[in-house]
Amino acid sequence: MKKTLVILACAFAANGVFAQASAPAAAPTPASPAAKHEARIEDRISYLHKQLKITPAQEDQWKTFADAMRDDGETMGQLYEQRIKNASTQSAIDNMQDYANLTQAHADGIKKILAAFQPLYNSFTPEQKKLADDTFRERMGPREHRGAHAKSQK
Numbered sequence: 001m002k003k004t005l006v007i008l009a010c011a012f013a014a015n016g017v018f019a020q021a022s023a024p025a026a027a028p029t030p031a032s033p034a035a036k037h038e039a040r041i042e043d044r045i046s047y048l049h050k051q052l053k054i055t056p057a058q059e060d061q062w063k064t065f066a067d068a069m070r071d072d073g074e075t076m077g078q079l080y081e082q083r084i085k086n087a088s089t090q091s092a093i094d095n096m097q098d099y100a101n102l103t104q105a106h107a108d109g110i111k112k113i114l115a116a117f118q119p120l121y122n123s124f125t126p127e128q129k130k131l132a133d134d135t136f137r138e139r140m141g142p143r144e145h146r147g148a149h150a151k152s153q154k
Helices: 002-013 033-051 056-089 092-123 126-138 148-152
Strands: none
Touching: 033 056, 033 126, 056 092
């Protein structure tokens, strides 16, 4: 269970890695950050649905999992937006408290996502479990932005 929680936490902490929303060609102005965030979440949900080969029999459990991802994404989007809006007027203490609240909300959201994912994962075939394990594990590997950290582990 601990491994699954860590995998899910890392997977959703960087959920923008797999999907980048692009502005429609006809749109004269770029999409709002909230719209881009929502699009990245929907892209991630679509990617996982396809990658994990969700069957019709698993759709109800999948919907619960996807809704948990959407709820967490909405909560985190609102909290980040509020944090950015307040950043220039906050004291150091307020900033730290705001960050503590944000990280606690993220941890709570991941727990809800995990609770929704466990029954879905338990319904997977051995092939789907391997796909899930590999899919979430690939997000745990070294990335370019980790720079010195990734190099020091080699």
